[in-house]
Amino acid sequence: MNNFPDQYFTTRAPIPALGIRGPGVLPDVVVVFARMSPAGPVAQWKEQGTPKPLVGGSIPSGPATPHPERGFAILPCPELDQKAPAHPLQEAVEAFLLTKQVAGCTSTTLKAYRCWLDQLVTFTGEPSALTVRAFFARLQERGLSPSRQHQAYRTLKTFFRWCVATGVLREDLLRGLTMRTPKTLPDVPTDDELRLVLLACPDTLEGLRNRVVLLVLADSGLRASELLHLLVEDWRASDRGLFVRAGKGRKDRVAFIGPTTTRALKIWLAHHPQPTPEAFLFTDRQGWPLKYRHLVQILHRLSVKAGLPTHRRLHPHALRHFAATSWLRGGVGLDEVRRLLGHESLSTTLRYSSLVSADLRRAHKGASAIERLRLE
Secondary structure (H helix, E strand, O other): OOOOOOOEEEEEEEOHHHHHOOOOOOOOEEEEEEEEOOEEEEEEHHHHHHHOOOOOOOOOOOOOEOOOOOEEEEEEEOOHHHHHOOOOOOHHHHHHHHHHHHOOOHHHHHHHHHHHHHHHHHHHHOHHHHHHHHHHHHHHHHOOHHHHHHHHHHHOOOOOOHHHHHHOOOOOOOOOOOOOOOOOOOOOOOHHHHHHHHOOOOOOOHHHHHHHHHHHHHHHOOOOOHHHHHHHHHHOOOOOOOEEOOOHHHHHHEEEHHHHHHHHHHHHHHHOOOOOOOOOOOOOOOOEEHHHHHHHHHHHHHHHHOOOOHHHOOHHHHHHHHHHHHHHHHHOHHHHHHHHHOOOOOHHHHHHHHHHHHHHHHHHHHOOOHHHHHHO
């Protein structure tokens, strides 16, 4: 039993000494210990005991059968350098994210980058043009929306271009692969739906706040994150403006609200739990700022209370769509709408023009060049 390599040492101890319980009388156990390796020990069971006689028929002592060796052998673990190899792109992903963080990308953008790049690393083994295309095929099989698939495409396109520019890869693995921007139309609430939701706000402090939140979102076209980061001092009563600090793309801008929303906002400020300049504009009773999930829950509950069907329940971004289409119907130009919404490109604003086709038909009917000729 002592024929173990040099890295082991042995000891003999009875079962009770090891704290092992079992029925009947068990033989002593020889415990084989190993010298500790840097990664820690591994235990292996071994046992040795005196042979027990077998009883065969009427013979009280038949031929003895040797008992198998039993005991604990604590074996050394593999060395620390025997870990599974890291993914070829793992270090590149971390360097890319750090580069984008230093370049000033927002936490939301970095979170989206991390999400898709981690999925890429998990899905692919050796990166190649084939495995990257298989990754996008897998996204389609999972039933992801076209907008989500395009977000993944934009992320990987930016990442692989960075890899080529920095020498991590010799060629762009997305070369030859294009994915068109989804041309889906935004879901815009109707005037009646918004009116019903506003009437559903109760006559309480929370109801007053929620009504102002609805009015500001639908009147200014602010993003949810921009609304929730407003401070009391960001309200400019002189021109009914709301100063947006570091909006999307870390850009500052001013959004505006009308007289009705202004009156409601002044009433809310008169009841604000902590109306100091540095306090958040929209808070709960304790003065804590609202979170995005709270805003979504508020709109959901009010939509249910107003009796809206499930597919028509309000969402913060739907009110932004409502503001954009209302401006276009009111005769505001596309470039002005782009600046009010804080869009970087006019192409993003152009999709709202399809939602006012009925207004365009009425405009054409009243100003048709051929109709003015009165040919009949």
